[in-house]
Amino acid sequence: MPPIIDVNHLSKEYELGRSINRENLREFLMRKFKHPSRRESTARNSKKPRTFCALDDVSFEVAQGDVVGILGRNGAGKSTLLKIISKVTDPTKGSVTLRGRLGSLLEVGTGFHPELTGRENVYLNGAILGMSKAEIDACFDEIVAFSEIGKFLDIPVKRYSSGMYLRLAFAVAAHLNTEILIADEVLAVGDVAFQRKCLRKMSEVARQGRTVLFVSHNVAAVGDLCSRGIVLDAGRLAFDGTAKQAIQLYIGMMFNTQGTPSHVIDLRGALDRRSPQGKLLQGIELYTNHDEPLIQGIPLGARLKIRVHFNLPSSTSVFNVGLGFNNTVGQRVFTAHTAFEPDRDHAAAVGDQVMACEIPNLTLLPGDYVLRVWLDVGNTEADLIDSAARITVVESDFYGSGKLPTDGMFVLQHRWSLAS
Amino acid sequence: MPSSFEVTIRPHRGWQPIDVREIWLYRELLVFLIWRDIKIRYRQTVLGALWAVLQPLIAMVIFTFIFNRLAGVKSDGPPYPLFALAGLAPWTFFSTAVSQSSNSLVSNQQLVSKIYFPRVFIPLGSVGALLLDLGLSLVLLALLMFHYRWPVSLNLLWLPVFIVAAVLAASGVGLTLSAFNVSFRDVKYAVPFLIQMGIFVTPVIYPIRYIPGSWRILMGLNPMTGVVLGFRYAILGSPSPWPVMALSLAMSVVLFISGLLIFRRMERRFADII
Numbered sequence: 001m002p003p004i005i006d007v008n009h010l011s012k013e014y015e016l017g018r019s020i021n022r023e024n025l026r027e028f029l030m031r032k033f034k035h036p037s038r039r040e041s042t043a044r045n046s047k048k049p050r051t052f053c054a055l056d057d058v059s060f061e062v063a064q065g066d067v068v069g070i071l072g073r074n075g076a077g078k079s080t081l082l083k084i085i086s087k088v089t090d091p092t093k094g095s096v097t098l099r100g101r102l103g104s105l106l107e108v109g110t111g112f113h114p115e116l117t118g119r120e121n122v123y124l125n126g127a128i129l130g131m132s133k134a135e136i137d138a139c140f141d142e143i144v145a146f147s148e149i150g151k152f153l154d155i156p157v158k159r160y161s162s163g164m165y166l167r168l169a170f171a172v173a174a175h176l177n178t179e180i181l182i183a184d185e186v187l188a189v190g191d192v193a194f195q196r197k198c199l200r201k202m203s204e205v206a207r208q209g210r211t212v213l214f215v216s217h218n219v220a221a222v223g224d225l226c227s228r229g230i231v232l233d234a235g236r237l238a239f240d241g242t243a244k245q246a247i248q249l250y251i252g253m254m255f256n257t258q259g260t261p262s263h264v265i266d267l268r269g270a271l272d273r274r275s276p277q278g279k280l281l282q283g284i285e286l287y288t289n290h291d292e293p294l295i296q297g298i299p300l301g302a303r304l305k306i307r308v309h310f311n312l313p314s315s316t317s318v319f320n321v322g323l324g325f326n327n328t329v330g331q332r333v334f335t336a337h338t339a340f341e342p343d344r345d346h347a348a349a350v351g352d353q354v355m356a357c358e359i360p361n362l363t364l365l366p367g368d369y370v371l372r373v374w375l376d377v378g379n380t381e382a383d384l385i386d387s388a389a390r391i392t393v394v395e396s397d398f399y400g401s402g403k404l405p406t407d408g409m410f411v412l413q414h415r416w417s418l419a420s
Numbered sequence: 421m422p423s424s425f426e427v428t429i430r431p432h433r434g435w436q437p438i439d440v441r442e443i444w445l446y447r448e449l450l451v452f453l454i455w456r457d458i459k460i461r462y463r464q465t466v467l468g469a470l471w472a473v474l475q476p477l478i479a480m481v482i483f484t485f486i487f488n489r490l491a492g493v494k495s496d497g498p499p500y501p502l503f504a505l506a507g508l509a510p511w512t513f514f515s516t517a518v519s520q521s522s523n524s525l526v527s528n529q530q531l532v533s534k535i536y537f538p539r540v541f542i543p544l545g546s547v548g549a550l551l552l553d554l555g556l557s558l559v560l561l562a563l564l565m566f567h568y569r570w571p572v573s574l575n576l577l578w579l580p581v582f583i584v585a586a587v588l589a590a591s592g593v594g595l596t597l598s599a600f601n602v603s604f605r606d607v608k609y610a611v612p613f614l615i616q617m618g619i620f621v622t623p624v625i626y627p628i629r630y631i632p633g634s635w636r637i638l639m640g641l642n643p644m645t646g647v648v649l650g651f652r653y654a655i656l657g658s659p660s661p662w663p664v665m666a667l668s669l670a671m672s673v674v675l676f677i678s679g680l681l682i683f684r685r686m687e688r689r690f691a692d693i694i
Contacts, residue, residue: 014692083691084429085429086535086536087429087536088532088533088534088535088536088691089688089691089692090429090431090432090688090689091429091430091431092431093431094430094431095428095429095430096428096429096430097426097427097428097429098426098427098428098429099425099426100425101425104535104536106534106535107530107534107535110530110531110534110535111530111531111535113456113460115459115460115463115464116456116459116460120456120459123452124452124456127448127449127452128449128452128531128535128537129535130446130537132448133448
């Protein structure tokens with residue numbers, strides 16, 4: 001059977017000089033209607049327009065039923081790839097063959113109009129996504145039930161809370177019944193509960209044997225949903241294989257760009273950030289035994305100390321810092337949080353702050369862990385960075401027997417004896 | 421849709437044929453977009469759809485006072501208010517349709533850069549939604565004719581032809597200008613000016629016989645000349661200079677087709693530069 005998506009030597013170039021800084025009508029006419037002889041001479045004199053290659057000779061195939069995660073840093077060409085596949089923009093070279101109806105979600109709620117009611121927007125958005133009126137009628141009740149909008153269905157969506165708006169928008173998109181579904185960062189919106197619900201729906205879609213292309217910075221979601229992973233780097237295909245390997249490569253790329261390794265990590269320019277109350281997290285410092293800077297790997301069972309620098313714009317006593325350790329398939333293996341601290345000082349604070357977290361024995365099994373850092377102010381999320389640091393745990397003789405398990409996630413002190 | 425559905429995406433250059441099959445596949449969306457435009461146009465206004473009637477009505481009153489009473493412009497038969505409104509109804513449709521459709525792509529950036537469907541629907545939807553307003557102003561005209569006891573003839577059967585011509589002309593100009601507006605926001609400033617000037621080169625205020633005979637045929641190059649003359653011919657039974665009207669009707673068709681082709685040609689860069 002031929003592949004359902006066949007991407008063939010796909011390239012996309014943007015002309016920097018002309019397309020991005022829009023020329024005005026006079027410049028356009030000058031360029032088009034210049035006397036031929038003069039046009040030639042200017043062409044010879046002027047430099048060729050500078051181009052930016054967003055995608056560079058990318059080829060891959062996707063078989064029916066594959067769920068493919070596309071990873072890459074910002075500007076790697078992920079969105080451009082999805083835009084070409086969904087026909088929003090033309091490629092410069094190469095081709096894509098699709099053997100099935102395609103539904104594309106480059107954004108949740110495309111075409112939603114604030115003045116229209118929830119009901120009206122379901123129909124409008126459905127039609128824009130490519131559903132027929134009959135199809136929308138058929139799953140209208142399901143969409144409404146999924147969105148949990150209930151009695152607000154007939155008021156204009158401009159009066160909705162942002163959560164309600166997103167729930168309704170995602171509900172329509174989730175009922176798009178095409179053979180191929182492509183989604184870009186759809187899950188990067190809404191609260192945690194809503195994200196979880198979206199994720200469940202996505203995995204349901206994946207199990208139905210439909211073909212999904214899924215772009216996200218959320219490696220946990222990719223690890224969870226996808227069987228296959230593609231990594232793009234600077235417009236080129238850097239990896240095509242299992243999702244697990246793709247995630248590992250992507251995490252490696254995320255941290256190899258920050259110059260020489262250091263135990264001090266500046267978070268002010270961090271990617272994958274959600275900052276509803278501003279970029280308050282400033283940086284982290286990592287230390288191991290006897291406050292030695294942690295630069296390379298940390299031995300299994302060693303002490304880990306993490307100092308988190310952040311800023312409180314106004315005086316408050318209600319703020320919390322959390323640290324999450326995720327493994328390379330995106331599972332959370334350990335969460336540390338100031339709320340768990342019984343002897344916490346609850347005095348009000350303002351300005352630059354440092355919270356230090358000490359883990360006497362980091363007993364996670366050897367491997368890479370991605371550290372998520374977040375700050376809550378007034379019991380709501382203020383700033384969150386998905387991949388703040390990578391912590392590599394290396395082998396040590398934790399048990400004193402020279403042996404470590406290959407399965408599981410962590411080690412615990414335990415004893416064995418012959419009981420008889 | 422058949423499971424053998426297959427589509428290949430590749431670079432496009434130069435002039436492209438119009439993809440009639442795709443437009444047919446998406447036809448429901450055009451209806452939805454027209455419906456959306458109608459729904460939101462007068463939302464949160466006190467007068468609502470009355471605005472559709474008020475604009476030509478007030479223009480008619482002012483034109484009658486200034487041009488008929490003060491300047492002494494005569495109609496070509498019917499009372500001047502009827503004459504003016506029969507011209508203003510299609511002219512208001514055309515000018516509003518052109519100004520809204522030429523802005524439609526830019527004001528629907530999200531639809532252009534985040535999803536694909538035949539993008540001609542965006543300007544065409546703006547034009548289509550205004551047909552309701554045209555209908556309302558025709559109702560107003562009918563009421564006014566009743567008031568003046570002005571008779572209707574079988575000429576009325578011609579009206580659909582001229583409505584179609586008005587839609588084609590407005591769509592043709594709207595498609596072209598909306599495509600240029602993506603790259604050159606100059607269009608935004610040029611359109612109101614062109615519309616203001618347009619009413620003087622279209623026989624809305626004055627009858628066509630005021631134009632010297634040898635120049636009349638040149639008026640036919642303006643597609644709205646034929647539409648305005650046609651509306652008066654069909655509704656009020658005014659005289660009909662057929663050569664001018666025929667040329668005008670042909671211009672509507674030419675403008676529409678060239679608008680579609682220009683739009684298709686420029687369409688592939690919309691998402692990159694909007």
